Amino acid sequence: MGAATVGLLLDNVQAVLRAVATLPTSPEARRLTDRALDCERAIQGWSVTPPDAIQRMGMHERVLLLYSDLSKLKKVGA
Numbered sequence: 001m002g003a004a005t006v007g008l009l010l011d012n013v014q015a016v017l018r019a020v021a022t023l024p025t026s027p028e029a030r031r032l033t034d035r036a037l038d039c040e041r042a043i044q045g046w047s048v049t050p051p052d053a054i055q056r057m058g059m060h061e062r063v064l065l066l067y068s069d070l071s072k073l074k075k076v077g078a
Helices: 003-021 027-045 053-077
Strands: none
Touching (some): 003 027, 003 053, 027 053
8 A cells, every 4th residue: 555545544534633623512523533533543553554455445435424524514513
């Protein structure tokens, strides 16, 4: 797995974390933060145990879902 892909995934997860930090505190925001942190830890762990294709695809889907849920949270807070 290329360093660029890992970097891109981490950048996206960190962007979600920064965006959530600007929202009002709520249980939903905390759950989204927790999920993003879980993704971040898993991606960082790939340097020790590289993922297989299914794990990579699953992580891409998880990161997309973070963005989707962030969008929903922003709408609720608006």
